[in-house]
Amino acid sequence: MIDNLFDIIVDALRYNEKEPWLFSRLPFWLFFTLVIGLYSFFHKRVRRRNVFLLIVSLFFYYKAGGWFCFLLVFSCLLNYSFGRFIVRASGLFWKKTFLALGVSLNLALLVFFKYAYFFTDVLNRFWGDVFEPYNWLAHVWNFLPLTKVDTLSIVLPVGISFFTFQAISYLVDLKRGHTQVVTNIFDFSFYLSFFPQLVAGPIVRASNFIPQLYKPYAINKQEFGHAVFLISLGLIKKIILADYLSVNLIDRVFDSPGNYSGAENLMAVYGYALQIYGDFSGYTDIAIGLALLLGFKLPVNFNSPYKATSLTDFWRRWHISLSSWLRDYLYIPLGGNRKGKIRTSINLLTTMVLGGLWHGASFSFVLWGTLHGLVLVVEKTFLPIRKRFINKKYLQPFFVFFIFHVVCLGWIFFRAESGANINIMLNKIWFTLSMSGLYDYVLAYPLVFSIIVAGMLIHWLPSVLHERVRGAFIRLPLWLKTVFVLLLLFILQKFIQADIQPFIYFRF
Numbered sequence: 001m002i003d004n005l006f007d008i009i010v011d012a013l014r015y016n017e018k019e020p021w022l023f024s025r026l027p028f029w030l031f032f033t034l035v036i037g038l039y040s041f042f043h044k045r046v047r048r049r050n051v052f053l054l055i056v057s058l059f060f061y062y063k064a065g066g067w068f069c070f071l072l073v074f075s076c077l078l079n080y081s082f083g084r085f086i087v088r089a090s091g092l093f094w095k096k097t098f099l100a101l102g103v104s105l106n107l108a109l110l111v112f113f114k115y116a117y118f119f120t121d122v123l124n125r126f127w128g129d130v131f132e133p134y135n136w137l138a139h140v141w142n143f144l145p146l147t148k149v150d151t152l153s154i155v156l157p158v159g160i161s162f163f164t165f166q167a168i169s170y171l172v173d174l175k176r177g178h179t180q181v182v183t184n185i186f187d188f189s190f191y192l193s194f195f196p197q198l199v200a201g202p203i204v205r206a207s208n209f210i211p212q213l214y215k216p217y218a219i220n221k222q223e224f225g226h227a228v229f230l231i232s233l234g235l236i237k238k239i240i241l242a243d244y245l246s247v248n249l250i251d252r253v254f255d256s257p258g259n260y261s262g263a264e265n266l267m268a269v270y271g272y273a274l275q276i277y278g279d280f281s282g283y284t285d286i287a288i289g290l291a292l293l294l295g296f297k298l299p300v301n302f303n304s305p306y307k308a309t310s311l312t313d314f315w316r317r318w319h320i321s322l323s324s325w326l327r328d329y330l331y332i333p334l335g336g337n338r339k340g341k342i343r344t345s346i347n348l349l350t351t352m353v354l355g356g357l358w359h360g361a362s363f364s365f366v367l368w369g370t371l372h373g374l375v376l377v378v379e380k381t382f383l384p385i386r387k388r389f390i391n392k393k394y395l396q397p398f399f400v401f402f403i404f405h406v407v408c409l410g411w412i413f414f415r416a417e418s419g420a421n422i423n424i425m426l427n428k429i430w431f432t433l434s435m436s437g438l439y440d441y442v443l444a445y446p447l448v449f450s451i452i453v454a455g456m457l458i459h460w461l462p463s464v465l466h467e468r469v470r471g472a473f474i475r476l477p478l479w480l481k482t483v484f485v486l487l488l489l490f491i492l493q494k495f496i497q498a499d500i501q502p503f504i505y506f507r508f
Contacts, residue, residue, distance in 0.1 A: 013363050021063040022156070023286045024238050024496075025154040031060070032290065043217040043295065050190050050213055052175065053294065064199055065158035071109070076189040079167040080182065087181040099175045103168050110164045120359035147419060158201030158363070161358060163192055170206040172329055179207040187213050196287040198221045200280070202301040202321035209293050209296070217295040225474035227292040228481055232444035232488055237239030237329055239492045241278025241455050244305050254415050257425040262433035263441040265425050267452065268443055269408050272415050274455045277305065280319070304466075306407070309390055309399040313374045314407060326355050335340060342382070349373035359414070364422070375406060400460075 021028045035056055036251045042052040054107055062069040082102030084092075111119075120132065170191075173179040180452055182188040253260045253268035260268070281302040288298045301320050308314035315323040331351040337344040349370070355370020379386060418421045442449050476484070 005344040006026060017224075020065065021060060023283060024204040024235065026241070031063075036388065046216065049217065051186055053195075054186055054190040054193065057190065057193040057198060060195040061158070061193065061198060067159035069156075071157055072193055073189070075106070075109070075167060075185060076192050077185070078102070080185050082171055083174055083181050083188070084183075086171060099171055102171045105172075106164050106168050110160060113154060113160055114362045115166060115357075132453070135465060162201050162203055163198060165205050165322075167192060168324060169203065169329060173206055179205070179210065182206070182210055194291070196290040196294075197284075197298055200283045201319070202287070202299050203325050204283060204298060204321070208299065212296050215295075216309075219292065219295055222474055223292055225476070225481065226470070227289040227471055228485065229293070229473045230285040232485060234287075235281040235492060236291065236488070237278035237282030237285065237296070237332050240451060240495050242275045242282060243279075244495045245275050245278075245448060245451060249276055249445060254421065254425075255417065257416075257421050257428060258459065259435045260428070261441070262428045262431070263437035265461065266433060267445070267449065269412055269425070269429070269443055270456070271409050271448070271452050273306070273404075273408050274459075275300070276411065276414075277291035277459075278455070282392060298479065306404050306456070307315050307394055307400060307404050308407075310379055310386070311372060311403060311406060312379055315372075315376075315405060322355070322358075326351050330354065337380075344380060345377045348376050352376060364416060364419070366414050368410050371406075371410050371413065 017484055021031070038052070038507050039049075040047045053348070061072055079102065082098055082105075084097050085098040086102070169177065174181055182191065187210070190213065191204075191206060194204075194209075197204060202415055249264075250268050250271045253264055254272070257268075284301040288300075291298045299321060301437045303317040303320065305318035307312055308317055331347055334347040334350060335343055336347060350373075353366060353369045354371030356365045356367070356372070359368070390399065412422055412425055416425060473481070473484070
């Protein structure tokens with residue numbers, strides 16, 4: 001009996017590569033329930049609370065990403081140290097030097113894990129198959145006893161793009177004087193590894209989060225209701241909008257677009273627009289809700305992006321923490337719009353191409369970023385003309401419709417596995433789409449079609465209605481909230497797929 005219990009505990013603590021922890025898996029919610037129970041012993045003492053949540057965060061990352069938790073610890077030590085170096089440095093030269101070294105080391109780790117295969121492929125296209133990626137970190141790791149890691153395989157650590165960008169923003173803001181240095185290594189590590197937003201954002205600025213580390217725990221009934229609402233909404237987006245559509249339509253069509261009609265290809269594109277929104281904003285909703293239950297406030301990361309009337313407006317609504325990061329730490333340092341129209345266009349295009357490359361190490365992501373960059377350049381160039389029409393209410397549905405389809409065009413480049421699949425998809429949609437095909441699609445996929453239509457209609461409802469629903473839920477008595485959550489779990493269980501899908505942005 002004791003041996004069996006011991007085996008169960010050990011198995012629960014061990015990382016399982018085939019079943020990493022996700023917000024949509026039951027093991028995580030059992031873990032979080034335990035954390036909330038233990039939190040009652042720590043939440044009143046700020047120092048103990050922060051250390052407790054740091055341990056919880058590192059354990060969560062281990063269960064989500066395995067032994068890469070040591071890479072996260074290294075990143076914490078590296079950026080904490082360079083933060084202290086920057087503050088203590090005498091003179092602007094040394095501050096810039098330490099900043100450049102810190103940012104370079106962060107980017108070196110990111111480039112090694114994320115772009116080694118991409119750059120090797122680029123080099124081999126020019127010189128033949130003479131280069132082969134080699135995992136030097138695994139080579140060093142294999143010197144340790146009882147370890148053996150494949151040196152010819154480079155695995156992307158979960159969430160490395162997010163905590164790397166967060167660390168860079170901390171170092172840059174220190175040099176700019178926009179935030180205070182964190183003098184306690186545990187507090188800084190907690191900031192960089194806070195588990196709700198660790199693996200897929202939002203990217204949190206130190207100036208917004210660090211002050212919260214020293215405030216006593218406080219959450220009122222309205223905030224509790226808001227947290228439960230966000231977590232519930234996030235699970236709906238993830239399980240129904242993202243996972244169900246992915247398994248029952250999107251993956252099939254994008255994997256073999258030539259086997260499907262123009263209508264099926266078009267609906268797969270619309271479905272993917274909903275999938276990636278539901279998946280990513282769903283994660284963000286859950287992350288904000290979990291953080292709020294623990295007494296911390298994370299920034300809003302999505303604001304009905306498919307209501308955008310321009311691509312500029314879209315990027316003010318989509319992945320807000322990344323778009324603002326690219327603006328503040330890339331576009332503006334490049335010169336922004338301060339050096340003439342041509343330089344502004346070059347800066348915009350450069351920012352979006354690099355933003356596309358941030359999303360993934362392939363030419364399809366570069367094309368996606370280039371498309372967005374070119375449209376943004378056109379919008380910027382014709383801004384005086386656009387301003388005369390953009391605020392006319394009777395024209396706004398047209399702009400929303402147009403920008404939504406520009407974004408959907410970009411999603412084809414973003415999601416398709418190859419250039420050949422992109423061509424097939426575009427040809428199918430452009431040349432073979434017909435009303436009879438759409439009618440046949442509705443008959444063949446009634447539930448999938450209903451979810452796509454319902455998802456878009458709900459998304460396009462006026463924001464005031466969304467706020468009324470949220471406010472009504474927050475005002476419900478606790479027992480009614482409990483009934484709602486139990487009923488929701490029952491419904492979601494009907495939609496859960498046998499093969500639970502990881503969050504899309506875990507790969508970025």
